[in-house]
Amino acid sequence: NAGVTQTPKFRILKIGQSMTLQCTQDMNHNYMYWYRQDPGMGLKLIYYSVGAGITDKGEVPNGYNVSRSTTEDFPLRLELAAPSQTSVYFCASQDYGQGEEKAFFGQGTRLTVV
Amino acid sequence: AQRVTQPEKLLSVFKGAPVELKCNYSYSGSPELFWYVQYSRQRLQLLLRHISRESIKGFTADLNKGETSFHLKKPFAQEEDSAMYYCALSGHGGGATNKLIFGTGTLLAVQP
Numbered sequence: 001n002a003g004v005t006q007t008p009k010f011r012i013l014k015i016g017q018s019m020t021l022q023c024t025q026d027m028n029h030n031y032m033y034w035y036r037q038d039p040g041m042g043l044k045l046i047y048y049s050v051g052a053g054i055t056d057k058g059e060v061p062n063g064y065n066v067s068r069s070t071t072e073d074f075p076l077r078l079e080l081a082a083p084s085q086t087s088v089y090f091c092a093s094q095d096y097g098q099g100e101e102k103a104f105f106g107q108g109t110r111l112t113v114v
Numbered sequence: 115a116q117r118v119t120q121p122e123k124l125l126s127v128f129k130g131a132p133v134e135l136k137c138n139y140s141y142s143g144s145p146e147l148f149w150y151v152q153y154s155r156q157r158l159q160l161l162l163r164h165i166s167r168e169s170i171k172g173f174t175a176d177l178n179k180g181e182t183s184f185h186l187k188k189p190f191a192q193e194e195d196s197a198m199y200y201c202a203l204s205g206h207g208g209g210a211t212n213k214l215i216f217g218t219g220t221l222l223a224v225q226p
Contacts, residue, residue: 042218105158
């Protein structure tokens with residue numbers, strides 16, 4: 001049971017490049033989230049999903065896209081990277097409604113856009 | 115609107131001193147409240163949730179619905195408590211109401 005796995009751990013992008021941050025969970029959780037963590041700003045919700053095929057915007061969705069074709073995977077896509085997207089990104093999953101509402105987090109992806 | 119407010123970015127205390135990390139929330143209804151902790155170079159992890167009414171690593175938190183607060187307390191701080199602490203809430207009712215919303219976090223630094 002690996003929990004929540006994020007790849008890559010680190011990445012440097014040039015302005016205008018695109019990339020996909022991968023997130024996989026093996027706990028059959030229905031809820032999945034993407035957050036970004038900026039210094040002094042805490043965790044801000046980018047996108048979330050309440051189940052396969054269902055996604056919705058969080059607080060800061062601009063510049064990002066997501067998909068949830070399977071329960072396990074919730075990739076985050078950056079189409080045209082900008083310096084403002086330099087941040088640490090966290091994926092999380094949660095089994096809401098089964099009596100254990102604890103969220104499990106990935107180890108994070110540190111992204112730098114130059 | 116759902117909101118979690120942690121007024122202190124940094125809280126510095128000496129070892130053995132009491133600790134109180136403040137958290138206030140805004141939610142129309144009865145939310146579930148959580149405290150998450152992130153130790154250096156580790157993943158964010160759940161510390162405790164109000165519904166469990168438990169003490170974890172000496173920390174407790176009481177939900178005060180009148181003051182809409184969920185402050186985290188520990189009577190005697192230890193150096194290993196130094197970490198980033200996040201207060202979070204989620205709703206009930208299914209779907210989008212259950213999404214997990216975090217505060218901005220408080221960095222607790224326990225000095226020897």
